[in-house]
Amino acid sequence: MELRSAATSSGTHPKGEPEPLDQQKQQVTVDEGTELFTYKGNDVESYVATSTPSGLYQLELLSTEKDSNFKVYATTTPESDQPYPELPYDPRVDVTALGRTTVTLAWKPTPTGFLMGQPVQYCVVINKEHNFKSMCAAEAKISIDDAFMLAPKPGRDFSPFDFAHFGFVPSDIGFGKDRGLTSNKISRAYTVKPKASDIQKVCIGNKNIFTVSDLKPDTQYYFDVFAVNSATNTSTAYVGTFARTKEEARQKTVELKDGKVSDVFIKRKGSKFLRFAPVSSHQRVTLFVHTCLDAVQVQVRRDGKLLLSQNVEGIRQFQLRGKPKAKYLIRLRGSRKGASTLKVLATTRPSSKHPFPSLPEDTRIKAFDKLRTCSSVTVAWLGTQDRNKYCIYRKEVADNYGEEQRRREQNQCAGPETRRKSEKVLCKYFHSPNLQKAVTTETITGLEPGKTYLLDVYVVGHSGHSVKYQSKLVKTRKYC
Secondary structure, eight states: OEEEOOOOGGGBOTTSOBOOHHHHHHHHHHTTTOOOOOOOSSSOOOOOOSSOOSSEEEOOOOOSSSOOOOOOOOOSOHHHHOOSOOOOSSOBOEEEEEOSSOEEEEOOOOHHHHTTOOOEEEEEEEESSOOOSOHHHHHHHHHHHHHTOOOOOOOBOOOOOOOGGGTOOOOSSOTTSOOSTTOSOSSOEEOOOOOOOSOEEEEOTTOSEEEEOSOOTTOEEEEEEEEEETTTTEEEEOBOEEEEOOOOOOOOOEEEOTTOOEEEEEOTTOEEEEEEOOSSOOSEEEEEEEESSSOEEEEEEETTEEEEEEEEOSEEEEEEEOOTTOOEEEEEEOOSSSOEEEEEEEEOSOGGGOSSOOOOSOOOOEEOGGGOOSSOEEEEEEOOSSOEEEEEEEEEEOTTOOHHHHHHHOOTTOOGGGSOGGGEEEEEEEOOSSGGGOEEEEEEOSOOTTOEEEEEEEEEOTTSOEEEOOOEEEEOOSOO
16 A cells, blocks of 8 residues: 655755656665554554655555454644544543443543534443454344354245135145144244344434443453544544343242143243153153233243243243153243233143043144135135134234234133124034144125125133134125
8 A cells, every 4th residue: 555645844945846757756766665553553653753755655464363443543733633532531431320231431532522513422342352452343243143144944834734725725744644733833933033233333323421231141251442533533432331130039940730821921021930850750841832912932941951042922832842840931931012922731631531632733724715705705624633612713803914913912712702792603523543634614604795805713622721823814705
């Protein structure tokens, strides 16, 4: 890199004009090989010469470890430029308040802003690894993290096994497999979102107090503050600090009883801990999680060892390998959107004694477009080999009624007892020893032309616990 300086008194023609460029090059060539300054490191460094001849100066930079970034500022008037903001007499960043998810920082203002009237703002960098010596280093780290962010994996949807002549898509899975609630694909399995960058930069204007929020409890963070000259795009680093957020408040652990359903409420972004300690020796533990509102994150540990960590929406069953005298700790983490309610069951008993009804792998309701009329629709849904009670309900909704509105309004754990009697279509018992024929149809009559209806099917277990199939929007024909 070549840096051209302005003319000086010792490097001009007698007439006072700057020397031609070719003569400047010749002048530098005479002293070629003279090293004026050398530095090795990753800090901010400067070189100032009080008296230098005019000419071309060469700056050589070598990255000794890996690809790197750098910024260079060159000037012939360092006394008057003052491109970098000055630090106050006490350049430390102080932690003035500490919480479980927040840290408040304060620092003394730079004299460059309020004394010299230059446009100065402050930028705060937060990360979990170390303090940064310059904002250039922090920005380089942010760029690397952004470049290597993992692409999100596609969500795993249902594995339907329904039947072509009823409008369902056949599955590759053989029909001989038991399709009761023992499947792990009862509801949609949401993939975990890609990990966000662990470093954040926030520019806050000319304020010298800032509260960092949305941090994780009991986690150490490093905080750096940089004074940035908006006119020159240069910055100066304060002396950074670090702090560990406070631990989460110890929560009371709820004890789960074998085979008994427990109702759980979780605050927005909150957590609940459940403990299951089977009395007798066991080979397997079955865990049911039925979310009523938003999705929740489920973590299960057996004697401290992590067995699973998944997001769950709808109803999900997990099969956990047992161990003599093992104790299971279940952590449920709520959604960022709002509070969560759910039903949880842990049991070592055989499936025939489960309070939840058996479900097929595919809990959709299929509507037949060709069979629609102005006053009726025909639908089908899948059953199992167990004889269960199915109740179907209808509700007229607006034409612009969508999936998001349905999810906001409906409690997935609410059973048919919460519905109006006028919405009930019928209840019937159904099962089939042959899973290939475990499908039933129903024609719903008495509807109005050109109207949209929300259809729900509930399957009720022997102990009274019900599970709702995926709701279905249908619309009758306007003209017949």
